[in-house]
Amino acid sequence: MPKIIVTEEQWIQKGIERFEQGGIEQLVIEKMAISLGCSKSSFYWYFSNRSSYIRQIVETWKEQTTQQVIASSIVHATADERIRDVLTRMFGTTKRGDFLFYLRKLSLKDDTYHSILDEVEQMRIEFMQQLFIQKGMQPEKAYRTSWMLYHYYLGWYERHKQETFNDETVQQHVHMIWTEWISI
Template identity: 80%
Template sequence: MRMPKIIVTEEQWVQQGIERFEQGGAEQLVIEKMAVSLGCSKSSFYWYFSSRDSFIQQIVETWRELTTQQVIADSNVHATADERIVKVLTRMFGTTQRGDFLFYLRKLSLKDDAYRVVLNEVEQLRMEFMQQLLIQKGMQPERAFQKSWMLYHYYLGWYERHKQEKLGNEEIRRHVEMICNEWILI
């Protein structure tokens, strides 16, 4: 009796790629191991991707869409600037134990200028979004830029320090409240 052929979608490959990349970077993207994990043949990979490099590009683009554009879209509801700031900060500081995608992207960007461009675009977009929220609160553009720049770089260090911890909702709420009271003055 023949085993049924397992069909794996491009999205499944990309999702597994994101998960593996955030756990160890491009070195974790071993096609044979991924195929075994997905329960399919290695040829399934080449149905969707012409090369490992094109796969990495797709992983980074999907990650960019999921982590940056989705946060911005989620916060653009009919809410005040203060409410939107709290929502963005809660999402930023409430997500730990997810791996180090940004760290490994930064590492990859040292070897490939195309990834440096993507990294810079993502970080710029994130800081500009917070800057616009602060301007909506009435802050002067230059001051809003400084605050958003400082906040983003604070977040990078904070995440590095807390990435292995499981944080409770109350702890996250207190942290966001402290940021708002001390830096943003909501």
């Protein structure tokens, strides 16, 4: 039987998938190795221990979910287009697991993750604040609007995370948010 080579990236992506389904309790190396079709010794080829693995999972998730959204919105020319794109991504993506929920839970036990969580949330709020400033909002109002929108999103996602929305429903929701909070 040929030996299956599993990359570090595959281990990390599997870890992200499992973490968002149940937190660190789902990161059982033996079970993940079976799922990846390899031996658990390949895990130790890339990671010195489970703690370093968890840290890498969180860092990769941070990069993928925050930095990529910010980078992808740059393709739009105007602040309005960028804001609408970010809102569409926020409210158009459900059924993706609860990574943020489990990270928040982990952060209660480990200050390292509390710092990462704070950094991610502050980065997201400040990014939206800058878009609102580009749109013409005063900085203080832009920050308050960003803060309120982010916290609204957290509750909205918790309420709707098991649902699937079509494009028309997402756009209606984005329009409602635009009309109530963003129009200046």
